[in-house]
Every structure is written in structure tokens, then in C-alpha cells.
Amino acid sequence: MIHIKEIAKQTKITVRTLRYYDQIGLLTASSKTEGGHRLYSEEDLKKLQQIQFLKGIGYSLKDIEDMLSDPKWNWMISMKSQLVYILEEQERLKSIECSLRELLNGLTVEGGDNYLAIQKLIQLSNQNKKRLLTFRENMFNDKELELWAKLPKMRGEDPNSLEWIALLGQIKRHMKGDPASSRVQNIIRRMIEKQMEDFEDGDEFINKLWDLRKSPSQSEKLGLYPIEKEVLDFMERAYEIHISFLQDSSIEQGGRS
Amino acid sequence: MIHIKEIAKQTKITVRTLRYYDQIGLLTASSKTEGGHRLYSEEDLKKLQQIQFLKGIGYSLKDIEDMLSDPKWNWMISMKSQLVYILEEQERLKSIECSLRELLNGLTVEGGDNYLAIQKLIQLSNQNKKRLLTFRENMFNDKELELWAKLPKMRGEDPNSLEWIALLGQIKRHMKGDPASSRVQNIIRRMIEKQMEDFEDGDEFINKLWDLRKSPSQSEKLGLYPIEKEVLDFMERAYEIHISFLQDSSIEQGGRS
DNA sequence: ACTTGAAAGTGACGTTACGTCATTTTGTAT
DNA sequence: ATACAAAATGACGTAACGTCACTTTCAAGT
Numbered sequence: 001m002i003h004i005k006e007i008a009k010q011t012k013i014t015v016r017t018l019r020y021y022d023q024i025g026l027l028t029a030s031s032k033t034e035g036g037h038r039l040y041s042e043e044d045l046k047k048l049q050q051i052q053f054l055k056g057i058g059y060s061l062k063d064i065e066d067m068l069s070d071p072k073w074n075w076m077i078s079m080k081s082q083l084v085y086i087l088e089e090q091e092r093l094k095s096i097e098c099s100l101r102e103l104l105n106g107l108t109v110e111g112g113d114n115y116l117a118i119q120k121l122i123q124l125s126n127q128n129k130k131r132l133l134t135f136r137e138n139m140f141n142d143k144e145l146e147l148w149a150k151l152p153k154m155r156g157e158d159p160n161s162l163e164w165i166a167l168l169g170q171i172k173r174h175m176k177g178d179p180a181s182s183r184v185q186n187i188i189r190r191m192i193e194k195q196m197e198d199f200e201d202g203d204e205f206i207n208k209l210w211d212l213r214k215s216p217s218q219s220e221k222l223g224l225y226p227i228e229k230e231v232l233d234f235m236e237r238a239y240e241i242h243i244s245f246l247q248d249s250s251i252e253q254g255g256r257s
Numbered sequence: 258m259i260h261i262k263e264i265a266k267q268t269k270i271t272v273r274t275l276r277y278y279d280q281i282g283l284l285t286a287s288s289k290t291e292g293g294h295r296l297y298s299e300e301d302l303k304k305l306q307q308i309q310f311l312k313g314i315g316y317s318l319k320d321i322e323d324m325l326s327d328p329k330w331n332w333m334i335s336m337k338s339q340l341v342y343i344l345e346e347q348e349r350l351k352s353i354e355c356s357l358r359e360l361l362n363g364l365t366v367e368g369g370d371n372y373l374a375i376q377k378l379i380q381l382s383n384q385n386k387k388r389l390l391t392f393r394e395n396m397f398n399d400k401e402l403e404l405w406a407k408l409p410k411m412r413g414e415d416p417n418s419l420e421w422i423a424l425l426g427q428i429k430r431h432m433k434g435d436p437a438s439s440r441v442q443n444i445i446r447r448m449i450e451k452q453m454e455d456f457e458d459g460d461e462f463i464n465k466l467w468d469l470r471k472s473p474s475q476s477e478k479l480g481l482y483p484i485e486k487e488v489l490d491f492m493e494r495a496y497e498i499h500i501s502f503l504q505d506s507s508i509e510q511g512g513r514s
Numbered sequence: 515a516c517t518t519g520a521a522a523g524t525g526a527c528g529t530t531a532c533g534t535c536a537t538t539t540t541g542t543a544t
Numbered sequence: 545a546t547a548c549a550a551a552a553t554g555a556c557g558t559a560a561c562g563t564c565a566c567t568t569t570c571a572a573g574t
Contacts, residue, residue, distance in 0.1 A: 005521070015522080020561060035569045037522055046376075053379045057353050057360075061560070075375050076364050083357045090350045093343055096314050100340045103314075107333050118332050119303075122310045262550070276552080277532060292540045294551055318531070 001031065001039040011048055018048075026065050027051060058082060099125055101157050109169040160198070167191055171238075172231060179238035185245070188238045258288060258296040268305055275305075283322050284308060315339060356382055358414050366426040401462045407455050417455070424448055428495075429488060436495035442502070445495045 008015045021027040022038065027048055029038035040048075047068065054064045059082065067073050103121050110117035167187055174184050199206055212218045213227055265272045278284040279295065284305055286295035297305075304325065311321045316339065324330050360378055367374035407417075424444055431441050456463055469475050470484055 003521090014561085016563085017561065019523085024560095033522095033569080035522085036524095037569070046380075049383060050376065050379050053383055057356050071372060073372070074370075076361070079357055079361050079364070083354065083361065086350055086354050086357060090347060090354070093347045093350065097340065097343050097347070099314050100336055100343060104333070104336050104340065107336070113333075115328060115330070115332075119307065122307050123303075126306060126310055260550090271532085272551080273534085274532065281531095290540080290551095292551085293553095294540070 001041065002045065004029075004038050004040070007040050007045060007048065010045070011052060013048065013052065021048075021051070021061075024061065024065075026061055058086060105162070105165045108165055109172060111169070111173065163194065164191075167194075168227070168231075171235060175231065175234050179234060180241045184238050185242055188235070188242045192239075192242070258298065259302065261286075261295050261297070264297050264302060264305065267302070268309060270305065270309065278305075278308070278318075281318065281322075283318055315343060362419070362422045365422055366429060368426070368430065401465075420451065421448075424451075425484070425488075428492060432488065432491050436491060437498045441495050442499055445492070445499045449496075449499070 004015055004018055007013070008018060018027070018038070022029060027044060030041045030044050031039045033039060050068065051061075051064055054067065055061070059067070063078075067075070067078065102125060103118075106121040106124075107117065110121075167190060170187050171184070174181070174187070177184065195206065214229070214232055219227075261272055261275055264270070265275060275284070275295070279286060284301060287298045287301050288296045290296060307325065308318075308321055311324065312318070316324070320335075324332075324335065359382060360375075363378040363381075364374065367378075424447060427444050428441070431438070431444070434441065452463065471486065471489055473486070476484070
């Protein structure tokens with residue numbers, strides 16, 4: 001016969017919990033002292049360990065009581081359905097994870113210190129859930145859809161998407177400066193590099209996308225993160241400056257050779 | 258100004274919940290009629306949608322209240338830690354999934370209709386958690402450890418492990434019959450086929466494993482599903498019969514050729 | 515036998531985010 | 545004015561205990 005504290009120590013279940021299990025009739029101590037102290041047997045201990053295990057895999061105490069009290073319980077069925085439940089829960093958490101990453105990436109771009117950004121992002125996230133795929137599928141052909149998959153999505157967690165997001169965030173933070181500054185030009189060069197790496201053969205696609213980006217309403221329908229017009233304008237200016245630099249330097253090179 | 262029922266319809270949040278949010282001060286209707294009916298503004302609606310979103314990604318109402326009432330809340334930090342929490346939860350569920358698959362596969366082998374099997378499996382599962390890897394690593398060398406990874410584990414969900422488990426279960430169900438019967442022999446043949454497919458070059462390893470299997474205590478330490486001695490004996494008999502058939506037929510073939 | 519401090523007992527309230535009555539008031543259409 | 549829908553309030557219930565307060569029992573030392 002084992003005292004309640006010893007049971008608690010062995011199973012790491014609190015004394016309070018043991019008394020609670022007694023109270024709800026899940027595990028009654030098999031005997032008591034004259035004074036009313038609970039005394040547990042080895043069998044009680046075993047049963048408790050089973051309870052502990054079943055609780056660990058997500059069953060409620062009520063379920064566990066039903067299981068253990070019914071000698072012809074169909075374990076196969078209930079465990080299969082429990083597995084299904086666990087799998088569903090995992091999917092739910094996975095989609096929460098996506099939302100969170102989307103928000104965090106959004107915050108990275110926006111600067112992350114103002115409440116307005118949050119509001120915008122939450123609103124965006126909310127409506128994204130309702131939007132369907134159809135619009136996107138009407139807009140592009142198959143080859144383009146393939147390229148589409150490479151686009152940085154706000155929920156992306158791959159280093160590729162993350163770099164796009166980081167670059168965009170940096171552009172935003174330098175918007176008050178000069179588009180010809182070396183910082184901005186370096187960012188632009190990196191973006192062009194990436195664009196060529198990721199979408200080598202999709203020039204037409206890129207142009208179409210760029211046009212779309214300029215229309216906020218279209219962008220939203222596509223589930224793209226909306227880039228403000230000022231940012232796009234700033235990027236275009238910086239882009240043109242970059243191109244003109246390239247031409248200048250190639251002329252120089254041509255002169256020398 | 259919007260009536261409570263309209264808000265409920267638009268957000269799919271129940272009227273009761275709206276009143277509750279009012280009660281705890283999370284979202285107070287911005288005005289009321291003379292009679293005390295709640296009237297919500299467009300801003301209230303927006304705030305409610307934010308609440309809904311934040312609740313959806315797992316925050317408690319208390320947390321949400323803190324967030325929304327503090328204008329300089331650090332969203333970045335709290336969302337990162339929330340992401341960490343979500344990732345941990347996913348791991349927890351993943352390990353629950355493993356336990357469940359282990360149990361279900363165990364039930365498949367045992368026949369799944371007796372409570373004793375469950376008790377045994379739960380006990381096994383419990384002690385597996387405590388057991389460490391060291392014993393296994395002392396027992397086999399590197400090449401063998403590679404093969405080890407191919408062994409059917411009870412928590413396996415790949416078709417390969419599942420077939421092993423299924424075959425074992427079938428053997429168990431035919432144990433009262435004749436080891437020379439065609440059913441049993443077909444199962445044995447399939448097992449030998451699989452054994453050759455999976456462990457082509459590991460004869461010594463297979464033998465060592467087979468010996469281990471005969472020692473229940475060693476098996477348990479390795480985290481292998483313990484196969485009862487009677488089952489192993491039955492399998493050995495069937496195996497010998499199978500071998501002798503093979504020899505007979507090869508003699509016949511030899512005679513003809 | 516008596517004392518005493520630790521351990522055990524019981525009972526009650528708190529927690530989360532509402533659901534579900536029951537009862538009373540208010541709003542609105544006729 | 546009346547009738548009926550919709551809203552309000554209040555109270556209790558849920559799951560699985562934690563925490564406090566107060567009382568009783570156990571086991572050991574004197």
C-alpha cells in the first residue's frame with residue numbers, strides 16, 4: 001500500500017490531481033486508513049500510468065474513464081479517430097504558422113513599429129482567406145503559373161522569399177534619400193540579379209507583373225502584398241538611374257577596348 | 258450605427274460573445290439606445306475583426322486586450338514568440354501522432370480486440386520514452402546502424418513498415434493452424450522476399466537481430482516490438498518447412514534439367 | 515501518554531471563453 | 545395600444561485542475 005505522496009513522486013502527478021481523480025471517480029484509492037488517508041495499490045499505480053498515457057495523447061478524462069471502465073472497448077476505432085483529430089489539429093497549426101509568418105514578413109517590410117501597419121496587414125490577411133484562386137488562374141497561362149510559384153509570397157519562409165522581403169524593406173527605409181545613392185543602387189543591383197536568377201526566361205511575365213503591381217486593386221485580388229505607388233515610383237527611378245550607369249560604363253569600356 | 262445582430266451576422270461571432278466582450282471590456286459598443294441596446298460603429302467592427310484575427314492565431318482575449326490597448330505595443334516580439342509557441346505545439350502534436358501510430362500498429366499485430374494488448378502496449382510506450390539510444394549504439398556497428406534505420410518500427414507510417422506489421426499480424430492469427438499450410442507459407446515467402454529486398458547484403462545483421470528477438474529483455478531495451486517466443490518458434494518452423502520445399506523443388510528441377 | 519510538526523483531508527473560489535437557459539425590457543409594426 | 549421579435553441581464557455549467565484556508569491524522573520523539 002502506497003501513500004499518496006509516494007504515488008505523486010513516482011508519477012509526477014500532483015497530490016491535488018490525485019484527489020481530483022478520486023473525486024470524479026476516475027481513480028479511487030483501493031483502500032483507506034481509519035483516519036481516511038488514501039492508500040494506493042500497485043494496480044492503482046498501473047491504472048494511473050495508463051491514465052497518464054492516454055491523457056498525454058490528448059484524450060479527456062471523461063473519455064479515459066469510459067475507455068477504462070468498458071472491458072470490451074473498441075480501441076482501434078477510437079485511436080484511429082483520435083489520430084484523425086491530431087492530424088487536423090496539426091493542419092490548423094500549420095495554417096496559423098503561415099499567417100504568422102506572413103505578418104512577420106509584412107512587419108519586416110513596413111518597419112514593424114507602427115500600429116497602422118498591423119491594421120493593414122490584418123485586414124489583408126483576413127480578406128486573403130476569402131479570396132479564391134480563380135482570378136489568378138484566369139490571368140496567366142501555364143508557364144507563367146510555374147514562374148508564379150517562384151514569386152516571393154509574404155508567407156514565405158524560404159531564404160529566397162526572405163531576401164526579396166528584406167530588399168523591399170530596405171528600399172522603403174531609404175525612400176527619403178537619393179535614388180542615385182550607392183546604398184539604393186546596390187539594393188537595386190541585387191534585385192536585378194535576383195530577378196535574372198529566378199526568372200531568367202520570363203521577361204514578358206515580369207513586365208505583366210510590374211504593371212499589375214502598379215494597380216493596387218489588381219494586386220490585392222492576386223493576393224500579392226500591395227506595394228505603395230510611391231515605393232514603385234521610387235524603384236522605377238532608381239532602376240532607370242541604374243540602367244543609365246550601366247550604359248555609361250559600357251561606353252567607357254567600349255572606348256578603351 | 259449597427260445593431261448587435263447585424264454585427265453578429267457579418268463577423269459570424271455570436272451575440273452572446275459580443276456581450277461577453279463588452280462585459281470584460283475588450284470591445285465596448287461605442288453607443289447605446291436609451292433603452293440600453295448596444296450600437297456598434299464601423300470602427301468597432303474593424304476592431305472586432307482584428308480581435309477575431311488575433312484570436313485565430315492563438316492569442317488569449319487577455320493578450321489581445323493588452324495588445325490593442327497599448328499604442329506602442331511591440332508586435333514584432335510578441336508575434337515571434339507566438340510563432341515559437343506554435344512551432345512547439347506542432348512538435349508536441351507530431352510526437353503524439355507517433356505514439357498513436359505506434360499503438361495502432363501494435364493493435365494491428367495483436368488483433369486489437371483485447372484489453373491486455375492495450376495494457377502491454379501502453380507500458381511499452383511509456384518505458385520507451387525513458388530509454389536512451391546508447392544501448393543500441395553499443396550493440397551494432399555503423400553499417401548495421403544504417404540497416405537498422407530500415408527496420409520496421411512500430412511507429413512507422415511508411416508502406417514498408419506497415420507491410421511488415423501486417424505480415425506479422427497475419428502470422429499471429431494463423432498460429433493455431435498448420436505452419437505448412439499454403440496461407441502461412443505464402444506469408445513466409447513474402448517475408449523472405451521483403452527481407453532480401455530490404456537487407457540484401459546484411460545476412461550477419463539479420464541473424465544477430467533474429468537472436469536478439471528471441472530475448473525479450475534485449476528486444477525491449479532496443480525499443481523493438483517484442484515478438485512472443487511462441488510466434489518466433491512458429492515462424493522458425495514455417496521457415497524451415499519453406500526451405501525444405503525450396504530444396505525439394507530445386508532437386509526436382511535439377512532432375513529434369 | 516503526550517506533544518508536535520509534517521502530511522493528509524475537505525471545502526470553496528478562481529481560471530478560459532463562452533453556451534444555454536430563464537426572465538425581463540425594449541423596439542417596432544400594425 | 546398591442547403583439548411579437550429582438551435585446552438585455554443574471555445565473556449556472558463546462559475541464560482540469562491551482563491555490564488558499566482550515567481541520568484532522570500520522571508517526572516520531574520525549
